Amino acid sequence: MLHLDGETLAYGKTVVLSQVDFHLRPGERVVLLGRSGSGKTTLLSAAYARLADQMSEQIALVPQETGLVPQLSVFHNVYMGRLDAHGAGYNLLNLIWPQKAQRRQIDEILQQVGLEGLSRQPVAALSGGQKQRVALARAIHRGGSILVADEPVSAVDERHAAQLIDTLATRFGTMLLSLHDVALARRVATRIVGIKAGRLMIDKPAAELSGEELDALYRP
Numbered sequence: 001m002l003h004l005d006g007e008t009l010a011y012g013k014t015v016v017l018s019q020v021d022f023h024l025r026p027g028e029r030v031v032l033l034g035r036s037g038s039g040k041t042t043l044l045s046a047a048y049a050r051l052a053d054q055m056s057e058q059i060a061l062v063p064q065e066t067g068l069v070p071q072l073s074v075f076h077n078v079y080m081g082r083l084d085a086h087g088a089g090y091n092l093l094n095l096i097w098p099q100k101a102q103r104r105q106i107d108e109i110l111q112q113v114g115l116e117g118l119s120r121q122p123v124a125a126l127s128g129g130q131k132q133r134v135a136l137a138r139a140i141h142r143g144g145s146i147l148v149a150d151e152p153v154s155a156v157d158e159r160h161a162a163q164l165i166d167t168l169a170t171r172f173g174t175m176l177l178s179l180h181d182v183a184l185a186r187r188v189a190t191r192i193v194g195i196k197a198g199r200l201m202i203d204k205p206a207a208e209l210s211g212e213e214l215d216a217l218y219r220p
């Protein structure tokens with residue numbers, strides 16, 4: 001479904017990753033690991049751009065900075081995940097006066113991500129972890145079978161992070177994530193890709209990855 005073959009990923013003349021061979025197959029849950037600044041976001045962005053370009057279905061995206069509109073309510077931010085499913089008139093109506101059917105649908109998702117009762121809160125009034133949950137709810141509302149998410153639970157405590165990732169895994173058949181929590185990565189991933197020194201140093205099934213390989217990935 002996605003193939004990057006020997007590609008160089010750069011910002012202008014600044015090369016971040018060179019000779020990248022990366023693939024994503026339907027049904028995989030691939031987690032990118034690596035130290036801060038290693039290039040996880042760079043690879044995710046390239047992968048998302050390619051998927052969005054090539055696939056006919058929509059791709060759900062959770063960017064690192066969440067991409068929420070702080071002045072708007074939780075409901076409205078989640079609703080925006082699917083603006084393209086409705087006409088302009090219906091979207092405007094929901095902006096002013098959220099419709100019952102939409103409220104019900106979105107309340108159900110909010111419950112799944114632990115935000116029940118917060119639908120009317122402006123996003124600006126939420127904690128970092130709650131904002132991440134809104135971004136996950138928006139991705140779930142967007143739907144489809146593929147999720148690309150950049151550190152989607154970095155501000156959520158360990159136990160809830162695992163629950164949220166499990167919820168995502170039930171909703172999306174194929175996932176490409178970056179995570180900083182190695183234990184969580186091992187728990188969710190079918191494949192782990194480790195980035196270091198401008199290249200993909202690890203690319204193997206999660207079950208085959210040794211502690212020594214992971215240590216080497218994070219060693220300076």
Ligand SMILES: Nc1ncnc2c1ncn2[C@@H]1O[C@H](COP(=O)(O)OP(=O)(O)OP(=O)(O)O)[C@@H](O)[C@H]1O
Pocket residue numbers: 011014016034035036037038039040041042043064
């Ligand atoms: N827009 C940009 N222009 C120039 N350089 C950039 C840009 N975005 C990122 N970089 C550089 O590219 C490298 C990889 O950054 P990237 O954000 O992909 O890393 P990361 O592994 O996702 O880091 P983190 O875990 O901190 O989010 C870094 O050296 C960073 O400074």
